[in-house]
Amino acid sequence: MDILVFAIEDGRFGPARFPQMLHNAGLSVAALCPSDNILAQSAFLDAQHVLPRSRHIRSIAKALAAAIKAAPPKLIIPGDEQAVILLQAFAKGRCASLIGPEARAVIAASLGDPRMFAASLFKSDTIALARTLGISVPQSVTVASVGEAHRAGERMGYPVYLKQSFSWAGLGVAKCDDAKALRAACKAARPRGMMVRRLVRRVLGRDWYPAVTAMDVQSGIAGSTAMFSVLAWQGRLIGGLCGVRLAKIHPYGPSTSVRLGHDRSMADAVGKMVAALGLTGFASFDFMVPDDGSEPVLIECNPRPVPVHHLGRHIGVDLAAAFARVLNGEIQPGEPLFPDRNLDVVLFPHALDRALHLEGGILDMPDEDPGLIRHVANRTSAKGTDRPARLAA
Template identity: 75%
Template structure:
């Protein structure tokens, strides 16, 4: 088996499209995920292992170790942030009695430089690294108390955003129009029960999940959200494409449609960060394009697949084909792969809603992988999957 996709959270549509994308590039793909996860519905999987319902780190480690032992993948792709943080923990030696040296080496080779793990996952660290590399970022300050948050906001000017350093898909981000909203948001993010919850999670073996992380006050920016989604290999930017938001679920939520194109400023920033982080795999960087015509500002890094990676081949950036070459020991000479044309797309699963269609946009529906559609529309088909207690066929 070439690739193992490890996914925990449902509702992540980037990894669900990867089995078909990688299969069409000639790679074999297996998955480790919950049985009712959308990823498990793909007909392009060569094997599927069920993740146990327990989020105890040892239970997850046992399931991952068995999937790796059974499938012998060359690379493990994390499907979401929870999968990323677990893989990072295993690569650094946690659960070493369960994740042996060979499996740990595969996991480590699938990620980036271990000394830079935090900077690829936590917003505070990403912004600090970007700033040190000369990449344009918004005004921001890491704060630890409500008073410090209010001072930072006062210096920047309202509105501001209060952001938890570990969050995704718009969660953990609150727009604060004034000091009262900021105080309430800080209090909600730092409940008095947080320490008790941390101790309980530790006792249950669930302390791998960073429930309480750094908080940042970030200046509000009048602009358009965008992403630059890339393929990296051992600290080298192999290819990438820019997706500018056309429409969204809600103000801070994921895009429903995007305009795909090239952006050299974002590409340059992504290249610097990929090199500094020593990254391997599929990931994406979020930006804000100011309405005043200024440079795109880096917002955060998402070190996992996103729902536009599979669309690269439509605009001259076949990242799956390039990835297949590297996985099999080959090389790719020349400059990074960037788009040679533009494309407007209504993304899956939003493309299933006719009300969200935009004239002239490609409607991205995976007709060749109908299990994904059935999962979203409620007619779920759960494939027979291989239990972690027995070997895959």
């Protein structure tokens, strides 16, 4: 087996598109995920392994070890943050009695430098690393109490954002227009009974999930949200594409449509981060593009697939084909692969919703993988047949 995609959370659409993307590049793909996960609905899987409902770390370790043993993959692609943090734990030796040295070696090879695991996943550490590399980042302070947060807010000037270091899809982010709002956000991020919850998680074998992480007070930036999604190999940037947000679900949530293309400033910053993190595989970095025309500001790193990775081939940067060449040991070009044109896209599954269509935009619809469409339609009753030009999956 070439690739094992490991996913836990439902509602993540980036990994769902990878089986077809990798299949089209000539790679074999297996999945380890819950049976009701959208990834499991893909028709392009060569093998499927069911992740048990239990979130006890030993149950997950057994399932992962069995999937690796059944058809040893060359690489494992994590589909979401929970999968990332578990793979990192296993790479460091947790559940060593269940995950042997050979399986652990595959896991470790699929991630970045173990010394940089935190910087690839936790927002506080990502910002700190980027700052040392001379990359533009927002004014940000890690705080441990309401008092520290209040002092940071006063120094920066409101509005500010309170961000939990381990969060995704806009969760764990609160805009605070004044000190009262900041205090309320801090209390919501640190509810009472956290010590008891930690103990219960440990007893249930779920202490792998970081229920409490650092909080950052961050200055606001007037501008547009963007991402730079990449393929990396052992700390080398193989290729990537920029996606500037055109529309979104809610202020801090995922994009519904993007303008794909290239941005040299983001590419330069991401190249430095990829090298410092020693990244291998697919990742994406979020930026703010200031309205005043200054350089993009790095916000966070997402060390897993996002819903634009498979779209690169439509703008001259086929990351799946490049991945197949790298995985097979073929020589790569000296310079990273970047787009040579722009394209506006309404992303799947939002393309199913006629209300979210973008004038002049192309719909990203997995027509050749209808199980994905049925999965979303069954859950959301999304309808709409009057669609603009479609983008082949």
